Amino acid sequence: MTKKIKLSELGSLFGGLDIEALEGVKIEGDVELDLGQMGLNPQMAYALGHETAQMAFHLMNISRILGYPIDQMLGSPAQQKPVRPSKLIESKFGVARNEDWKTPIQEVVLGATSSDGGSRKSTVTLGGEVALPYYFDGPMPHRNHITMDVFDMPINMAKAVKSNYEDVINSPAEWAKKVVRDFGADMVTIHLISTDPNIKDTSPKEAAKTVEDVLQAVDVPIVIGGSGNPEKDPAVLEKAAEAAEGERCLLASASLNLDYARIAEAAKKYNHVVLSWTQLEINAQKELNRKLMKQCGVARENIIMDPTTAALGYGLDYAYTNMERIRLAGLSGDLELNFPMSSGTTNAWGARESWMVSSPLKEDTDWGPREYRGPIWEIVTGLTLSLAGNDLFMMMHPTAVQVLKEITQTLYGSKETEPVNIDDWVSAVV
Amino acid sequence: MKLNSPLQVYKYLPQINCAECGDATCMAFGAHLIDRSKKLEDCPPILKDKYKKKYIELQTLLAPEIRQVTIGVGENVKNIGGDDVIYRHQLTFFNPTAFAYDVWDTMPEQELIDRVNKISNFRKFYVGKFLKVDMVAIRCVSGDAMKFAGAVKKVAETTKLPIVLCSFDPVCLRAALEVVKERRPLVYAATEKNWSEVAELAQNYKVPVVLFSPDLDKLKSLAATFQEMGIKDLVLDPGTYPQGKQLKESFERFVKLRRAGIKEGQKDIAYPLMSIPLNAWLVYKDAVTASYWETVLASVFIVRYADIMILHSLEPYAMLPEVHLRDTIYTDPRTPVKVAPGVNEVGSPTKDSPVIITTNFALTYYTVESDLSSNKINCFLAAVDTDGIGVEAAVAGGQLTAAKIKDTFAKANFEIKEKTTHSTLILPGLAARLQGDVEDVTGLRVMIGPPDSGRIPGWMEKNWPPKQK
Structure with a gap:
């Protein structure tokens, strides 16, 4: 007959491995444990667990003595020799391409050669991606490009940046020549900051003259930037657009807090591209792009977005994710977001780590020489955004430009080098 | 999950x-x-x-799609892996990339100790906390098991940080494990050649182990074999080549493995990934160039899926961007980075202490606050509700205005004319253009501080207390 046993009885039952006592006892899976009186604080639970395990161990031994193949049944790792295969299990790794990415990013051409009504020697094409940058899902038709900053008046710059431009700081044309000739800029951005009424209030007409000078000085495509003053910028960009008619410049920028329609109109009238600038807000970016297209009639091939670049350590997490979301939305079919992107990577120099002599905090580990900190801050800010999908980088430091070009073009696939053997990196002497 | x-x-x-x-x-x-x-x-x-x-x-x-693996013991234990998404905005990334810095067994002892201390002591203040680095990776360069074990022992005595043991020679690994088995070190690495002996070590010492192969079929074979042997605390190193097409392919392998692990639920390879930016030093000998390139490689793989990496350069210009980028990518996007608006005391301000304005963007606020407190400047610091936007952008975007500033003091019941003897506000240098407006709206004197709060101490020396009108 079957007799139910309780935990309290188990101990006495098997105390001395009294095998005789097993006669007539059928131990079922539902051993009843009467815990009612004991409560269940963790210590007690542990002690009980221990007790139960001990019992189980005894029971197993009994079964073994009785000739039952207990080890086979349990597959008990403690009792068995570890598995030691003699050769590797053959495997094949595979992963699918992303099927959600069906919509290519709009291609946009900057600059116009003489055959297209401009005077540039070469043009720059952005966009056309069908996957996140450098992914294996599909070809990336155009590499990243870099446009270097030129200002229409001397400005405050970090020391590490300034030392490169001291000889040209009073001449935007010479400055532009230098960045193309010496620093490998693909494009030049002329920032007309002196037009700000709070700075020099340079007239739009005078500013347009500066743009003409720059166009004369270099034959790469250019970006025309205002001062950031929302009242003044439309008039300045209008005049500059007129002066640069037919050159397919990038007009920077149209934003929701100024008269974007005037800038859109100037772009249409004089054949330029509009930079649609919003501040870290994907929905605002959609709204502005929609307005530029539907309300102002700007053609799709004349829009580039600047969703705002915040420096490493100063909001780059927002800038990165904002861009990544915009790019993913574009690839997945959002026709209000599938435009190439541009980054004001120079903002990296706003981070104190890039320019300050040393940390203001005594608790920090020494920050080391700032000459080296600045460029790498600009590189990492740009590189991070390149991985999120950014196409065009507005930059300042020649070393940063060089390194960013090297890594983005490597990931793009156009850098050939001798193969390196990494198999013995562990014992390398470095 | x-x-x-x-x-x-x-x-x-x-x-x-x-x-x-x-x-x-x-x-x-x-x-x-x-x-x-x-x-x-x-x-x-x-x-x-x-x-x-x-x-x-x-x-x-x-359980997360990518297995979480624990390295080390006690208070310095580090978890790696454990991710559930391939883009941070989909949830957040868990367990920030662990940074292991290398030492090697042919270093003179004192140099070794100094280097380990430098790794353990690194810190960078950021938003109310210190950014630090995580582990020491000991490379067996000598090929001598005793020498390796000796260096490992020295490291273990010097730091509590988790340890990575790097050698392809099972004999050397065993000697080192004998010394630090209690610390649950990560073993690097099992390969096509040594896998059987290394697997035995992982079984016997119950430690996590890295599998290394740039060939994804082989890597998957290794992982499947180890799993079959009951070894589940695995880390995969698909190879980090330092340049050219090989680097592009390395990048693609990380993307493929993570996509397969999370999106396709391929359990065989759903393990934390290891990258070796240190390999930059195999091609660049000049320290600055190599440090720069190592930082570049680290950045690429912090963004795209490395859960742990081995680095060499201890130059601050390499470490600072690295720890910041890791923080950038692993910050939980669900948590707003704002502080409560209001007027706060820094130190023990009196009626003669300055009243300084900033925004409620956590980064700005903590930066200003730490600059003030670490320089022992007693003051009142007002965090204006700018929806968590920094000073410059908030001035441009209209979130930082004279009315908002006035409102901040009103809501905090902070009557400046009563609480101070000077009736003066200090605006951030980047908000200089608000000076006139704020004077008009508040009727107070408004001074313009420096554009960076790190310069407040120098500014105070020159400008505070304000001269009588």
């Missing part, structure tokens, strides 16, 4: 709404399990035997 709605989780919970977890209902607790802000162990009832089956089922269903 295999579940994606609180309702699905609810089915497995006790459904008694006992609130012991801190949530009013089991459904609410389920939502926290889905967004991983609470653990299953926060529910005392489900730990009881009665629910054991459901507990085990739920545990499996809630």
